[in-house]
Amino acid sequence: MRTTVLVPPGEPSVETPGMELSKSAAKYAQRKALRPYLILAPTLLLTLGILIPFVAAIYLSFTDFTLRSSDYSFIGFDNYVSMLQNPDFWHSLVVTLQYAFLCTTVEMLLGIGVALLLNEENPISKFLRIILIFPLMIAPVIGTLIWKLMTNPSVGILRTPMSWVGLGDFKWGASPDTAMFSLVLIDAWVYTPFVIILVLAGLRSLPKSPYEAALIDGGSPWFVFKNLTLPMLAPVLLITLVFRLMLSLQEFSIIFALTEGGPGDTTMSLSLLAYNRGFPFYGLAEAIPIMLFLYLIVYLVSFILIGFWRKAQQRASGVA
């Protein structure tokens, strides 16, 4: 191992060619080579300590372990096979993808739109830029709680305006037809500000000169947006998309707080399914393959998108 690579900037290199290293100098170089690992050790211990259960999880997934008894036996891939044969699992997979797709699409489009509107220098925009992030700061569960109160049939405030448009008996989370809509609405309420503030930061860091050129050429606003803003904004948009997709694929708290996966199993996403199998029904070992499958999806999606992001970043820095 070459120790010279590890010398932090500014420090004189200890390894000089041709020079016989004295014992203490060699020790010093060794210590310095280890330094970053030593500094990182507590972090890795803390986080890996938590993730050792991960290995335990994979082991348990090959057993018939339940929380009811401490006896269990090794059953090979049975949990995986029965998961793949269970229609509930495929239903939950569809729900998960649907939820993630709807939330991410709505939040990205709405967020980009609002960010474009906020990217103007007037007092209203300036003020709203500060206060529109509030929903994002509140626990998603508390946000869901507020919406639960607002849509409550007895004290809720939304019944009257809904009746104006002929939807007086809109059932929100309580009806299979509207449960998904209600969840997406709440998710969008919580997370659209996330898209807004990232896109806004992206917009504000764009260089001015290409716009001046486009103005001289007389490009229409749509033309400018499509050919200038969008490509330069691509890295920010992609990273925002990664964050939103990763989190909406595994969203638990909003669904748990509003519908608990119901009515019936209408909104039973994979996270909710695994929770239900694992806890109320004690089937810990059965629940693990479901979450491993979800993790695989999250991992693949983010891996692909981060690849795109890196490329877009290179391209955008080439443009600017």
Added chain:
Amino acid sequence: MNESVSIFTLVGRVSKTVLLLVYALFALFPLLWMIIMSLKPDSQMFTTTFIFSPTMENYSAVFLRSDYPHFFLNNLLVSISAVLLSLIVGVPAAYALARFHFRLKEDIAFTILSFRFAPEILVILPLFLIYQRTGLYDTYFGLIWVYQLITLPLLIWILRGYFEDISPDIEAAAQLDGYSWWQVFLKVLLPLVKPGLVAASLLCFIFAWNAFTFPLLLSDARAQTSTVVALRFLASDTVHYGQVAAAATISALPEVILALLIQKHLVRGLSFGAVKG
């Protein structure tokens, strides 16, 4: 011709503002309504909308006649401790990832980040078992430890960016003056990243405070946090809607204030340093 253009732009400007205000109504009205509800007496809950005689009754009921303060303090204790633990181990780690060159550096950095995006239920399923067997279930330490998965990646990734922004020349100069790297770190670098440090800590606190799934499944009557308990207010048999709203307001207010304090750093924080605001 000129006139029609100006009318066109005027209409454009007005409709833009209207659209913006519609979104603002959607985003902010629920919060406003939560506060209104929390100030409404039970007797006027079903009969009035905006005009009522405000009362602090709900707040005093939540604060003085329920066990909510216990869970509120739990949340405060667990979240602050989690952030402090993250600071102690995470700040030097962020520095090492920003400054030193060593093998596996990027791999380690991304591994740390990936902890934040592992599905929480996947972590909890085996952890529940281990916590029950080792006695960590429903303890403060158990929560503080698992919260590291929330706070540590966030802190390290935000701070790494702030450390990278500092010119290596400053360090080199201090080292020439005879300071060891540890002294340089404490006396020169930390003061320089202080604004970022404060912002990152507050953001970590917000996310720890908001945690729901971990405390829901890994704690119970003793260590549970207010975020979990607030939801239970609504599920109880005799629902006092005003008290639910008051509990929600108490839980939400500190964060809104904190968010205002770290506004300038929010973009960078929320994107784990990927987008510089």
